[in-house]
Amino acid sequence: MTVARRAPSVVLPLAALVVAVGVWWALTVALAIPPFLLPSPAAVVARLAGNPDLYLTNAVATLRKVLVGGAAGITAGFTLALVVWAVPVLERAVYPYLVALRVLPKIAVAPIFLIYFGVGFDTAVVFVALIVFFPIVVGTAAGLDRTPDSHLDLLRSVDAGAVQTFLAVRLPHALPDVFAGVKQSVTLAVVGAVVAEWILANDGLGSLILAASENVQVDVMLAALTVLLAIGLCLYGGVALCYRRVAWQ
Amino acid sequence: MIHVENLSVTYGDLRALDDVSVDIDDGEFVTVVGPSGCGKTTLLRTIGGLETPTTGSVSVDGDPPAVAQSDARLGFVFQDHTLLPWKTAVENVTFLRRMAGKDPDPDGARDLLATTGLGGFEDTRPAELSGGMKQRVAIARAIHLGADVLLMDEPFGELDEITRDEMGVEILRLWRENRKTVVFVTHSVPEAVFLGDRCLVVSGASAGGAGRVVGEFDIDLPRPRDESVFGSEAFGKQVTRVRSALHDDA
Numbered sequence: 177m178t179v180a181r182r183a184p185s186v187v188l189p190l191a192a193l194v195v196a197v198g199v200w201w202a203l204t205v206a207l208a209i210p211p212f213l214l215p216s217p218a219a220v221v222a223r224l225a226g227n228p229d230l231y232l233t234n235a236v237a238t239l240r241k242v243l244v245g246g247a248a249g250i251t252a253g254f255t256l257a258l259v260v261w262a263v264p265v266l267e268r269a270v271y272p273y274l275v276a277l278r279v280l281p282k283i284a285v286a287p288i289f290l291i292y293f294g295v296g297f298d299t300a301v302v303f304v305a306l307i308v309f310f311p312i313v314v315g316t317a318a319g320l321d322r323t324p325d326s327h328l329d330l331l332r333s334v335d336a337g338a339v340q341t342f343l344a345v346r347l348p349h350a351l352p353d354v355f356a357g358v359k360q361s362v363t364l365a366v367v368g369a370v371v372a373e374w375i376l377a378n379d380g381l382g383s384l385i386l387a388a389s390e391n392v393q394v395d396v397m398l399a400a401l402t403v404l405l406a407i408g409l410c411l412y413g414g415v416a417l418c419y420r421r422v423a424w425q
Numbered sequence: 426m427i428h429v430e431n432l433s434v435t436y437g438d439l440r441a442l443d444d445v446s447v448d449i450d451d452g453e454f455v456t457v458v459g460p461s462g463c464g465k466t467t468l469l470r471t472i473g474g475l476e477t478p479t480t481g482s483v484s485v486d487g488d489p490p491a492v493a494q495s496d497a498r499l500g501f502v503f504q505d506h507t508l509l510p511w512k513t514a515v516e517n518v519t520f521l522r523r524m525a526g527k528d529p530d531p532d533g534a535r536d537l538l539a540t541t542g543l544g545g546f547e548d549t550r551p552a553e554l555s556g557g558m559k560q561r562v563a564i565a566r567a568i569h570l571g572a573d574v575l576l577m578d579e580p581f582g583e584l585d586e587i588t589r590d591e592m593g594v595e596i597l598r599l600w601r602e603n604r605k606t607v608v609f610v611t612h613s614v615p616e617a618v619f620l621g622d623r624c625l626v627v628s629g630a631s632a633g634g635a636g637r638v639v640g641e642f643d644i645d646l647p648r649p650r651d652e653s654v655f656g657s658e659a660f661g662k663q664v665t666r667v668r669s670a671l672h673d674d675a
Contacts, residue, residue, distance in 0.1 A: 326505045329475055334525040334570070335495035344524060348511055 215395035223399040230384070235403050238369050238380035241297065242411065245304025245372075246365040250358060252305065253312030260313075261320045271317065278310045282368075286375045293376075300372035307368035308361040315357025319350030355419040362411045366404065381407075426451055427472060427574065427606065432481035433635070434467050441467040443635035444481070447625065451573070454600055454607045456621035458614055458667065464636020465610045465627045466578055472608060473499050473576045485574060493574070497525035500567030500605075504579040506559040508551040514538060514562045515547040521570045530569070537565045541595065557588040564596065568603055575600075577609045581616070593619055594651050601649060614671070618644055618663045619654060626667060628674040640670030 197217050203209065204216040211219055224231055260267045260274070286303055293299040323346050331341045373382025381400045388396035427449040434442040442464045449455050459465045470476045472483055474490030485493040493499050500521075508517045515538060519529035538547050541561045551559050560580055567575055577596075581589045593616060600607055611617050617624045626640035644663055646654060654660050 324505070324507070326503050326507045327509070329470075329503070330501060330507045330521070331524055332475060333473055333494060333499055333501045333576075334497050334521055335491070336524040340524060344520075345509070348509070 212392050212394060215398065219395045220398045220402065223395045224402065231381075231399060231403050234379065234381045234384045234400070235407060238366075238373065238382065238404070239407060241300045241304055241369040241372060241377070241380065242365045242407070245301040245368065246308050246361060248301065249305035249308030249365070250312050250361060253309040253357070253361075254316050254354070256309075257313045257316035257320070261317055267317075274310070274313050274317075278314065282307045282310075283371050286371060290376055295376055295378060297377060300369065300377040303372045303376055304365050304368040307364045311360040311364065312354070312357040315353045315355075315360075316350060319353030320346055322353060323349040351422055355415070355422075359412065359415050359419075362415050363408065366408045366411070370404065426486060427608070428482075428484045428487075429468070429472065430482050432468070432471060432483060433479050434464070434471055434476055435479040440633070440635035442471070443637050445627075445636070445638055446481075447638065449606060449608060451606055452604050454597075454609065454620060454622045455625060456609045456611060456617035456623070457625045457627055458611055458617035459627035459629075459636065459671070461612060462634075463627050463629045465612075467636065468627065469576050469578050469608055469610045472574075473501055475501075497522075497527060497570055498573050500570045500572030500575045502560070502563050502567050502575065502577040502580040504582045506551070506556075506563045508559055508562055508566075510551050513548045513550055514543060514554070517551070517562055518566045518569050521566050525570065527571070534565070534569050537569055538562070541565050541599070555588075556584050557592060560584065560592060561595070564599065568599060568605070572605070574606045574608070577607065579611055580609075582611070589613075589616070590652060590655070596620065597648075597650060614667050615655070615660075615664050618642075618646075618660065618667055619650060624667055626670045626674075628671060630674050639674045640667070642667055642670070 200214075201217050204211075204214055215223075256274075260270055282303075285306065289299050289303055293302065327345050327349075328341065331345060336344070369380065370382035370385075373380040374386050377383065381404050384400045385397050388394075388400065427447070429445060429447040429449075432442055432445045433440070445468060447455075447468075457465045457468060467476055471478055472485070472490065474483075474494045483490055485498060488496075490499070508514075509520060512520060515531055515534050518534040518538060519531050523529045535547050538544065541564070543558060543561055543565070546554060546558065551562070554562065564575075564580065580596075581592050584592060596607075596609075597620065609617075609620055611620075621644050624642045624644055625638050626642070627636045628639045629636045642663065646657075646659055646663065
């Protein structure tokens with residue numbers, strides 16, 4: 177017990193990972209599972225190491241969609257939330273739909289995009305942007321209403337302007353909610369990019385997984401999944417790190 | 426000089442203040458005491474330009490409150506400390522000056538924090554300060570703004586009684602050193618008597634809920650005052666007089 181309590185927070189999760197991979201490895205050996213059903217961890221690593229260029233090229237392709245689409249969706253969502261928040265008539269007219277549309281499975285829209293925009297990088301980016309959009313709108317809109325009235329009174333008492341009040345008080349008060357939206361969006365952006373690569377584009381890790389599936393190359397699929405996991409974790413970690421720099425909570 | 430003449434404030438069907446007239450001299454410390462919901466906060470906020478008179482008028486040195494606001498002549502201290510949680514103590518003190526378009530003067534802010542007992546906490550954020558310390562920062566912020574008039578809305582309402590008494594002594598010292606006009610709203614009769622040159626009793630009971638000034642008392646306790654005042658006979662008598670004005674009305 178005491179050892180477990182004193183251990184740094186990474187040690188136990190790391191130990192669990194080692195055990196899990198060990199069990200996986202032991203099972204493939206002990207039960208003599210054929211590699212085309214479940215390859216051993218070593219086989220997956222061998223795939224990655226054997227053809228690093230393949231995974232790197234596809235990872236870059238996927239990452240580009242995530243970053244470009246994510247940035248576009250976040251910018252659009254933040255801007256729309258600002259406009260809707262600043263114009264009360266618009267807020268009352270549009271906001272209910274923005275909330276309702278969150279429920280729509282955006283993935284189901286991909287085939288429509290295929291008809292309108294065809295296959296390619298741009299279509300994939302628009303699709304990622306669409307998926308990222310909603311959490312940002314809702315997070316930003318909620319955050320902008322978070323400023324306590326007393327803080328607004330304080331600024332009114334020295335006759336501060338609307339823009340000044342927004343930048344000095346409203347925006348900082350909104351940041352925790354905005355970042356909660358960004359964190360959600362980053363995860364969704366990777367999902368969006370993979371789905372886009374199945375339906376709307378022919379490159380990237382999503383396409384690689386799909387092609388490997390058709391050839392029953394489970395080791396290639398697992399190798400690609402490992403890279404996707406790494407991408408997702410890095411992005412999420414990056415946002416969390418950013419948040420810590422600006423956070424006040 | 427603050428001049429309030431026949432002031433009534435109505436929110437929809439709700440009459441908050443009814444025909445209030447008060448004059449407050451420069452450098453005077455006026456306390457406004459009354460039960461919750463009697464309109465005393467509305468009076469303070471209307472003097473500070475945060476509420477608009479329905480009828481009657483308010484002027485600060487001859488100007489409407491809006492003009493006094495834009496000249497940074499009004500320093501508010503609210504019950505909620507209203508410190509920005511992402512800013513340090515000294516940044517919070519300079520914040521209002523920046524918002525008012527004045528030179529933030531961080532050195533002056535540090536000196537002021539040191540004299541209010543917050544030396545060593547200048548670069549600390551509000552989350553790590555006690556309730557009393559946060560309210561000290563908020564008071565320092567209002568003084569640092571350079572306002573002639575301090576408008577204080579139950580600033581010690583959320584503090585424990587011991588801290589509250591200490592803060593009372595502290596605010597009197599700051600008032601003595603900075604020579605501000607102070608309007609101080611509270612629901613504590615002893616606090617109102619301890620602090621004020623003059624104590625206005627506001628109550629809504631006789632006018633169907635709308636606040637009226639039902640009593641006005643000159644507090645002739647000698648200054649400077651400190652904690653020893655609380656035990657004196659003169660203090661007790663004043664408190665009794667103010668209390669009876671409140672209860673006569675109810």
